[in-house]
Amino acid sequence: MIETKATCCYCGVGCGVVIQSDGQQVLGVRGDPDHPANFGRLCSKGSTLHLSAQPGIQKQVRALYPEMRSSRDQARVRSDWDSTLGSMAHRFAETIAKHGPDSVGFYISGQLLTEDYYVFNKLAKGLIGTNNIDSNSRLCMSSAVAGYKQTLGADAPPSCYEDLELAELIFIVGSNTAYAHPILYRRIEAARKNNPALKVIVADPRRTDTAREADLFLQILPGTDVALFNGMLHLCLWEDLIDLDYIAAHTEGFADLKQTVRAYTPAFVAQTCGIREEDLILAARLFGQSKASLSLYCQGLNQSASGTAKNAALINLHLATHQIGKPGAGPFSLTGQPNAMGGREVGGMANLLSGHRDLANPRHRAEVAALWGVADVPEKPGKTAVELFEAVRQGEIKLLWIVCTNPAQSMPEQNLIREALNKAELVIVQEAYRSTATVPYADILLPATTWAEKSGTVTNSERRISRVNAAIAPPGETRHDWAIATAFARKLEKFLDKPWTIFPYDTPEDVWLEHRESTRGRDLDITGLSYQLLDSQGPQQWPFPAGATHGQPRLYEDGIFPTANGRARFVNVDYQPVVDKIDARHPFALTTGRLRDQWHGMSRTGTVAQLFSHVAEPGIEMAAPDMARRFLKNGDLVHVTNKRGSQIFTVSESDEMRPGQTFIAMHWGEEYVSGRGHGSNFSVGVNALTSPALDPSSKQPELKHTAVKILKA
Numbered sequence: 001m002i003e004t005k006a007t008c009c010y011c012g013v014g015c016g017v018v019i020q021s022d023g024q025q026v027l028g029v030r031g032d033p034d035h036p037a038n039f040g041r042l043c044s045k046g047s048t049l050h051l052s053a054q055p056g057i058q059k060q061v062r063a064l065y066p067e068m069r070s071s072r073d074q075a076r077v078r079s080d081w082d083s084t085l086g087s088m089a090h091r092f093a094e095t096i097a098k099h100g101p102d103s104v105g106f107y108i109s110g111q112l113l114t115e116d117y118y119v120f121n122k123l124a125k126g127l128i129g130t131n132n133i134d135s136n137s138r139l140c141m142s143s144a145v146a147g148y149k150q151t152l153g154a155d156a157p158p159s160c161y162e163d164l165e166l167a168e169l170i171f172i173v174g175s176n177t178a179y180a181h182p183i184l185y186r187r188i189e190a191a192r193k194n195n196p197a198l199k200v201i202v203a204d205p206r207r208t209d210t211a212r213e214a215d216l217f218l219q220i221l222p223g224t225d226v227a228l229f230n231g232m233l234h235l236c237l238w239e240d241l242i243d244l245d246y247i248a249a250h251t252e253g254f255a256d257l258k259q260t261v262r263a264y265t266p267a268f269v270a271q272t273c274g275i276r277e278e279d280l281i282l283a284a285r286l287f288g289q290s291k292a293s294l295s296l297y298c299q300g301l302n303q304s305a306s307g308t309a310k311n312a313a314l315i316n317l318h319l320a321t322h323q324i325g326k327p328g329a330g331p332f333s334l335t336g337q338p339n340a341m342g343g344r345e346v347g348g349m350a351n352l353l354s355g356h357r358d359l360a361n362p363r364h365r366a367e368v369a370a371l372w373g374v375a376d377v378p379e380k381p382g383k384t385a386v387e388l389f390e391a392v393r394q395g396e397i398k399l400l401w402i403v404c405t406n407p408a409q410s411m412p413e414q415n416l417i418r419e420a421l422n423k424a425e426l427v428i429v430q431e432a433y434r435s436t437a438t439v440p441y442a443d444i445l446l447p448a449t450t451w452a453e454k455s456g457t458v459t460n461s462e463r464r465i466s467r468v469n470a471a472i473a474p475p476g477e478t479r480h481d482w483a484i485a486t487a488f489a490r491k492l493e494k495f496l497d498k499p500w501t502i503f504p505y506d507t508p509e510d511v512w513l514e515h516r517e518s519t520r521g522r523d524l525d526i527t528g529l530s531y532q533l534l535d536s537q538g539p540q541q542w543p544f545p546a547g548a549t550h551g552q553p554r555l556y557e558d559g560i561f562p563t564a565n566g567r568a569r570f571v572n573v574d575y576q577p578v579v580d581k582i583d584a585r586h587p588f589a590l591t592t593g594r595l596r597d598q599w600h601g602m603s604r605t606g607t608v609a610q611l612f613s614h615v616a617e618p619g620i621e622m623a624a625p626d627m628a629r630r631f632l633k634n635g636d637l638v639h640v641t642n643k644r645g646s647q648i649f650t651v652s653e654s655d656e657m658r659p660g661q662t663f664i665a666m667h668w669g670e671e672y673v674s675g676r677g678h679g680s681n682f683s684v685g686v687n688a689l690t691s692p693a694l695d696p697s698s699k700q701p702e703l704k705h706t707a708v709k710i711l712k713a
């Protein structure tokens, strides 16, 4: 048996795995005892990865060879790589010549490896000359990125997993860590066992499994996080729990924020958030008095039309109380996807450039153009995820290339997304799975390799870069994502009369070395790393500049921040309510979230039978009094409706919800309910109802909350 080191391909904890194989077939998987993210532990999803890679399952769900169709009323037929990529290059060259480079767009994924991300970003911005490339990370971490940049000056989570053991207080906000980041939650449980003085506060609209175990649970109303954080800061000011010396020496902008938070009295905040005043006061005291307060947060903060403000308000609280830059303290965003961090590092989004550079900065554009060997990088901002699909729907973007993601299930307001996919002149889907809801829209299907078949690097939530190694040969005619982009780019270069290629890559390492060079002198400098070092010494945290002997577990310990004057910035933020407000016609708040045993749209976890033993089918959860008032019983079918659409779900009673609140898991789409005998219109999933309202800074949509009415079907 061969053992190969890789990482789990699900969440941003980034657990190390050892793949057991015979070189052709995956036989088993175990946690990597040497990986510092998990020390050998795996959750239910990671420990069943091998079951998702069995040949029988692969045959049913994998895309194994290129397919094309000549027109929308034809079925796709098998093609070959050379003619498929040649035809694509011809269409791109023709469309760009006729309508300009912004007539094409790319929608990529936080599940790509860093090397894949890098090549697609260079293809769009460097070769084609469009910034119309965005990622499903826009739906995941873009508010965390904007929050960090506005306050601390760089997109760099300042803490590390070791801080879970060093904290005196862990404040979990908008994260069901026990389900979404299970191995980190196991670490919190172990830390509490070893240190009974460690306190945990959870703030969430639902009494999740994470909330049940908390010392203090604040069951806030959806979207009221900024009021909560400003209220805690108000109390810390009142009770002299802020660090005036730290504020004076290392920050700016506190005076304005101080004025703003005067209005966030305990009475106002308790009423706004729907919590008891004494609980708010206790939370502020525990946070401010603790020697080390660590906040963990995820989509509850990010997936919101005020997501950046929520992130900034929490970081304000950390700065004012000096709960940052020291062991066990800091605002620590938990990354949703396995490599959203790597994507951010290479600038694989519409407003970013390689090495944490900004598209809006002319010097940054010039640096990247020089690195890539192109005349310039276009200045015009690209379309972000929701805007990108709207531009396709409006006919502005004509060719759309979707890579390793499933927008026909995961994007909000599905009606418009599906309309956009139908209107595009050409939809290319590059995927490992032919079973996703997006594949039927593909005019061209490009079969890609996936976990256990590909090599490269990923970065997890704590800025730790791990090597990922292929254990088995690619099945069928599948190719690696970076290699598909490279082969296409070389063909397009010929159509565009480029004298030489700027894609001189034969291996993922060739790509990574160019990426490494792009980080030189930047906050994430990794010029001291190599594939060899990562293989021999294991995963490493950035920054790791040339000459360094180890990475940096914790940032800003010296109180110097990567801003123009070295000071962190307080952002003066006010509470804004959710966009879809409850009214007489839509009296229920609907929140969305993850389950313990499923991942995203279930293209992989949906192939593993035992992962359905936790929750077997899609449903809506309601509070018992709400069900009683509507004469609903467990298992009844209900119409869940708002202005965007109506879906049918099975209803069940839950003590996690307070009256007026409901919850639907985000994993199910039509693919996984069509076999239940309710007809093809039974459900396209909760995103038929969710809101495309955008945060003004991060452009992240408010996927977490909408208002609905619920009627018995």
Ligand code: SF4
Binding pocket: 008, 009, 010, 011, 012, 013, 014, 015, 038, 041, 042, 043, 044, 045, 046, 047, 181, 182, 183, 184
């Ligand atoms: Fe995979 Fe996340 Fe589970 Fe670790 S915690 S095994 S990375 S899903």
